[in-house]
Amino acid sequence: MAVLVTTTINGDRVEFACEPNEPLLDVLRNRLGLSGAKEGCGTGDCGACSVQVDGRVVCSCLVLGVEAEGREIETVEGLAQGTELHPLQSKFLEHAALQCGVCTPGFLMAAKALLEKNPNPTEEEIRFGLAGNLCRCTGYDKIVRAVQDAAKVMRG
Amino acid sequence: MASESTTAHPFEDAPNHVTPTVIHDPILTKTDFKRVGTRPLRPDGLDKVTGRARYGADFNLPGQLVGLVLRSPHAHAKIKKIDTSKAEKLAGVKAVVTAADMPDHTGGDQSMYDILENCMARGVAKYDGHAVAAVAAIDAATARAALKLIKIDYEVLPHVTDVDEAVKPNAPLVNPKLFTEGVEPKPKKASNIAKRTEFGHGDVDAGFKEADVIVERSFRTEQTHQGYIEPHACVASVSPDGTGELWVCTQGHFVYRNHCAMLLGMDVSKLRVTSSEIGGGFGGKTHVWAEPVALALSRKANRPVKLTMTRDEVFRASGPTSATSIDIRIGARKDGTIVAADATLRFTCGPYYGMWAELGAMTAFACYDLKNVRTVGYEVLVNRPKTAAYRAPSAPMAAFAVESVVDELAHKIGMNEVDFRIKNAAKQGTKASYGPVYGPIGIGATLEAAKKHPHMKAPLGKNQGRGMACGFWFNFGGQTCTDINIGPDGSVTLTVGTVDVGGSRASLALCVAEELGVPYESVKCLVADTGTLGHNDMTDGSRGTFSSSMAGIFAARNAVTVLRERAAKMWEISVEDVTWEDGHAKAVGSKYGNLAPLSLKEIAAAAGNTGGPIAGHSEIVADGAGVSFATHIADVEVDPETGRSKIVRYTVIQDAGKAVHPTYVEGQYQGGAAQGIGWALNEEYIYGKDGRLQNPGFLDYRIPVCSDLPMIDTQILEIPNPNHPYGVRGVGETSIVPPLAAIANAMSNAFGVRMTHVPMSPPRVLKALEAAKRA
Numbered sequence: 001m002a003v004l005v006t007t008t009i010n011g012d013r014v015e016f017a018c019e020p021n022e023p024l025l026d027v028l029r030n031r032l033g034l035s036g037a038k039e040g041c042g043t044g045d046c047g048a049c050s051v052q053v054d055g056r057v058v059c060s061c062l063v064l065g066v067e068a069e070g071r072e073i074e075t076v077e078g079l080a081q082g083t084e085l086h087p088l089q090s091k092f093l094e095h096a097a098l099q100c101g102v103c104t105p106g107f108l109m110a111a112k113a114l115l116e117k118n119p120n121p122t123e124e125e126i127r128f129g130l131a132g133n134l135c136r137c138t139g140y141d142k143i144v145r146a147v148q149d150a151a152k153v154m155r156g
Numbered sequence: 157m158a159s160e161s162t163t164a165h166p167f168e169d170a171p172n173h174v175t176p177t178v179i180h181d182p183i184l185t186k187t188d189f190k191r192v193g194t195r196p197l198r199p200d201g202l203d204k205v206t207g208r209a210r211y212g213a214d215f216n217l218p219g220q221l222v223g224l225v226l227r228s229p230h231a232h233a234k235i236k237k238i239d240t241s242k243a244e245k246l247a248g249v250k251a252v253v254t255a256a257d258m259p260d261h262t263g264g265d266q267s268m269y270d271i272l273e274n275c276m277a278r279g280v281a282k283y284d285g286h287a288v289a290a291v292a293a294i295d296a297a298t299a300r301a302a303l304k305l306i307k308i309d310y311e312v313l314p315h316v317t318d319v320d321e322a323v324k325p326n327a328p329l330v331n332p333k334l335f336t337e338g339v340e341p342k343p344k345k346a347s348n349i350a351k352r353t354e355f356g357h358g359d360v361d362a363g364f365k366e367a368d369v370i371v372e373r374s375f376r377t378e379q380t381h382q383g384y385i386e387p388h389a390c391v392a393s394v395s396p397d398g399t400g401e402l403w404v405c406t407q408g409h410f411v412y413r414n415h416c417a418m419l420l421g422m423d424v425s426k427l428r429v430t431s432s433e434i435g436g437g438f439g440g441k442t443h444v445w446a447e448p449v450a451l452a453l454s455r456k457a458n459r460p461v462k463l464t465m466t467r468d469e470v471f472r473a474s475g476p477t478s479a480t481s482i483d484i485r486i487g488a489r490k491d492g493t494i495v496a497a498d499a500t501l502r503f504t505c506g507p508y509y510g511m512w513a514e515l516g517a518m519t520a521f522a523c524y525d526l527k528n529v530r531t532v533g534y535e536v537l538v539n540r541p542k543t544a545a546y547r548a549p550s551a552p553m554a555a556f557a558v559e560s561v562v563d564e565l566a567h568k569i570g571m572n573e574v575d576f577r578i579k580n581a582a583k584q585g586t587k588a589s590y591g592p593v594y595g596p597i598g599i600g601a602t603l604e605a606a607k608k609h610p611h612m613k614a615p616l617g618k619n620q621g622r623g624m625a626c627g628f629w630f631n632f633g634g635q636t637c638t639d640i641n642i643g644p645d646g647s648v649t650l651t652v653g654t655v656d657v658g659g660s661r662a663s664l665a666l667c668v669a670e671e672l673g674v675p676y677e678s679v680k681c682l683v684a685d686t687g688t689l690g691h692n693d694m695t696d697g698s699r700g701t702f703s704s705s706m707a708g709i710f711a712a713r714n715a716v717t718v719l720r721e722r723a724a725k726m727w728e729i730s731v732e733d734v735t736w737e738d739g740h741a742k743a744v745g746s747k748y749g750n751l752a753p754l755s756l757k758e759i760a761a762a763a764g765n766t767g768g769p770i771a772g773h774s775e776i777v778a779d780g781a782g783v784s785f786a787t788h789i790a791d792v793e794v795d796p797e798t799g800r801s802k803i804v805r806y807t808v809i810q811d812a813g814k815a816v817h818p819t820y821v822e823g824q825y826q827g828g829a830a831q832g833i834g835w836a837l838n839e840e841y842i843y844g845k846d847g848r849l850q851n852p853g854f855l856d857y858r859i860p861v862c863s864d865l866p867m868i869d870t871q872i873l874e875i876p877n878p879n880h881p882y883g884v885r886g887v888g889e890t891s892i893v894p895p896l897a898a899i900a901n902a903m904s905n906a907f908g909v910r911m912t913h914v915p916m917s918p919p920r921v922l923k924a925l926e927a928a929k930r931a
Contacts, residue, residue: 037207040435040467077206079206085205096195099658100384100435101200101205101433102384103385103435104204124863133862134861136831139826139827139830141826141865142819
């Protein structure tokens with residue numbers, strides 16, 4: 001029996017109905033057309049579905065849609081402000097921190113959460129901060145550099 | 157059908173394809189560049205950082221159903237009966253298919269029949285995860301419920317998953333009708349060895365008699381998976397009129413089209429395949445898996461069907477690389493000359509023949525200039541999923557074994573390992589161990605660069621060791637078809653048929669901009685669907701940028717011919733008097749001094765009055781892919797109490813021929829090294845005694861995470877490939893070849909332990925350290 005849920009996604013009030021056992025990831029992708037979050041494993045091991053819930057980065061495959069009730073959800077689709085990219089997005093492009101790009105939305109959301117908590121992380125703090133997100137293409141080198149550079153821009 | 161477009165893998169006839177050889181007709185025409193070699197943003201980047209890019213699972217059609225596959229829980233079992241009646245009666249179920257719904261249209265082509273059988277078991281399930289039935293239903297919950305209602309009566313058969321067990325005389329037979337090919341006389345008894353292949357030249361036995369030192373060792377490597385983050389996904393739609401469409405994440409939509417059409421009994425022209433953005437492939441998306449099943453479901457339901465694999469299915473039922481068992485024997489004189497080299501390689505194929513040991517046998521000694529060399533490969537069938545290509549397929553395992561022995565041999569005769577390799581390195585004119593004669597190659601240059609690299613002289617910390625190793629990959633060219641269309645505003649559309657797996661649209665646009673003499677930004681590169689271009693081989697064998705840039709450059713030259721003709725028409729002069737320079741037509745000769753150059757934009761704007769649209773085309777077999785070599789340096793720290801290893805510094809030195817977009821070349825070097833590091837230290841398929849895979853998930857099959865790795869330094873060398881107009885070589889694959897041996901050599905240098913079993917996971921390293929302590 002579907003449950004009606006009211007939540008906020010990327011600043012917009014959103015209502016949806018979902019099954020009680022339906023992951024937030026499926027709600028975002030299949031019911032709301034927000035396919036930026038990807039399913040790489042469905043078991044919380046790859047981080048490709050990372051979104052922020054009330055400022056905390058989570059794997060949306062491990063959160064139920066009904067748990068979104070009354071929360072603030074942020075997804076990769078909300079990262080740019082109009083035509084202006086978030087510094088992390090710009091730096092990922094500049095540093096070629098993506099090859100296939102399927103892990104990129106998750107990395108951006110995890111990196112955003114990391115930099116909100118720690119605006120000036122060391123390389124080691126970045127590496128451990130992003131250790132929940134798998135990338136198979138880049139070897140992480142250019143991702144770490146992009147996050148370092150974005151952190152610098154964001155510190156002003 | 158034996159044509160290349162329908163073979164299971166383009167390397168099936170690799171000896172004919174991999175032709176670095178002597179250069180008969182070099183086509184290298186350019187060495188000074190304005191745009192090639194710069195680092196602009198990629199054209200598809202914005203969509204990928206904003207979540208707009210559409211991957212395999214991000215596409216939907218009206219009326220779409222959810223497809224799910226039922227898979228065998230047994231490693232080997234006879235399927236006595238399948239009862240789908242209850243599933244078919246469940247409300248919301250629109251189609252159930254089994255092998256009975258996928259009749260054999262392969263017409264005696266064994267490799268295609270094997271693909272058909274792998275997509276849906278026909279009477280026997282041959283591995284844990286083998287598809288046995290599939291359903292399409294109105295939603296996932298209904299489809300899952302339907303799978304549970306399918307009743308299968310199995311008779312469990314004896315199984316074998318281990319490579320060394322499978323070659324024993326009394327091993328359970330994976331295919332009781334299999335008789336080893338490549339041996340005389342033809343065997344009378346069936347076995348699990350599908351084929352024996354041999355390469356080499358000289359007299360190996362005589363060579364060993366000249367040796368002062370011989371090192372002989374056996375090695376094993378475990379099965380690994382490409383580990384792309386995006387599971388296989390497709391949307392299939394087949395109409396009762398026999399036409400169909402397939403949206404799919406693939407490395408080669410034209411090959412998927414050809415294979416799917418044949419397996420479904422459709423006309424190739426009536427199946428239109430569109431490649432989605434691809435979330436990693438590394439060889440694993442060069443084979444069809446569930447796509448023919450999705451098409452069969454759609455055909456039966458007369459509705460579109462979306463089918464995505466779970467991660468568990470990706471591990472159990474797509475194509476990992478081979479597990480191997482390798483014996484190496486190399487002899488050298490005290491002066492450091494290798495006098496003989498011999499290798500025997502046994503590679504698992506899964507239940508179907510593949511040329512995996514053959515590729516190992518071809519690549520094993522490719523780095524060296526050897527008078528006497530022999531390599532023998534055995535393709536071994538086991539009850540594991542069908543082996544698929546994984547980045548420089550088979551080369552990393554062979555290099556692990558060979559480069560470990562090369563290091564040991566160098567040390568035994570008291571030579572530095574880099575100098576020993578330099579002394580024996582292959583060079584232009586060397587007859588490669590797999591047959592051809594090399595043109596200009598980079599192995600010597602990468603070794604010299606390694607010797608001079610600051611990394612080699614940097615101090616090491618406690619419990620740290622440094623190792624190095626070399627790697628080789630053939631690279632591949634293949635069938636390629638490319639169009640250039642010039643818009644009325646002078647902007648350029650470059651249409652290619654090779655899937656962009658990691659930034660090739662940027663590189664291809666750079667090459668065409670260079671050739672036309674226009675800004676990079678004015679060239680838009682698109683990957684076309686199969687209805688738009690002629691056949692293109694897959695993006696594999698490091699061919700994407702090599703072959704499509706070659707075809708793109710030729711298409712641009714074709715367009716320039718048209719542009720010159722149009723300029724001549726506008727000026728009313730002879731086309732012979734018109735040249736093309738820097739994006740402009742120029743009239744040659746003093747009598748035309750008053751004619752100002754015409755820009756591409758001006759000529760394009762006038763096209764309607766000078767003969768219509770302006771385009772260029774190229775259809776080629778891109779022969780002459782330049783072989784690729786790399787040398788890697790690894791610093792490894794081992795915790796002697798736990799056996800856990802950590803890479804503390806890593807350097808990749810590789811020949812790119814010409815780095816079109818150096819940032820993405822670096823990315824290929826770094827990514828390959830990272831995959832090699834994961835293979836070396838952690839990744840392995842673990843099978844239980846029941847023949848079932850015990851770790852089909854990213855938690856237990858652990859690929860490197862960000863905190864496992866250091867920065868990966870790169871050095872790009874450019875030894876132009878004379879068989880490409882700009883000197884380009886493929887760069888994607890070689891970087892995964894050296895890490896296994898480089899890391900093993902580092903451990904040996906640090907602790908005096910010779911690791912012969914990959915992955916060098918903490919328990920194996922600890923065991924080796926403890927054994928060394930006791931000795």
